[in-house]
Amino acid sequence: MRLNYITSKISKKKIILAIIILLFALGNTFFAVKYFLQIKETAKLQKEIKTQQINGKVINFLNLFIQKVLKTDKPVSFEDRLQLENAVRNINDPEILSKWERFTGGTNETEIQQGVKDLLEVLVKKISN
Numbered sequence: 001m002r003l004n005y006i007t008s009k010i011s012k013k014k015i016i017l018a019i020i021i022l023l024f025a026l027g028n029t030f031f032a033v034k035y036f037l038q039i040k041e042t043a044k045l046q047k048e049i050k051t052q053q054i055n056g057k058v059i060n061f062l063n064l065f066i067q068k069v070l071k072t073d074k075p076v077s078f079e080d081r082l083q084l085e086n087a088v089r090n091i092n093d094p095e096i097l098s099k100w101e102r103f104t105g106g107t108n109e110t111e112i113q114q115g116v117k118d119l120l121e122v123l124v125k126k127i128s129n
Helices: 002-009 012-070 078-091 094-104 109-128
Strands: none
Touching: 012 078, 012 109, 078 094, 094 109
């Protein structure tokens, strides 16, 4: 009897309206969660793209370094040095730039060889991360 009294007070329109509002609230919650998950996924993908772009620049520099420095018997020309310098600066990585400057600043054969080893090591490390 009491149930009849409550249901008679609340009209069917109010019940339907409450159900619709509840469905809208659940729908909004669902889409809000999906939206934030999508933002997180987009940020992750952007980070991966940036990493791949940096890896591409590192690989290009490494290839240029091998061709212009390691595979030649003659001194590196000014144009080649400029091309290498621009390529290493284009990577925009302080650690790689530091190793490059250490290599180019070497004054004797031992320092230069160590500079090459250190530079190659950091380049490979950057690509593999």
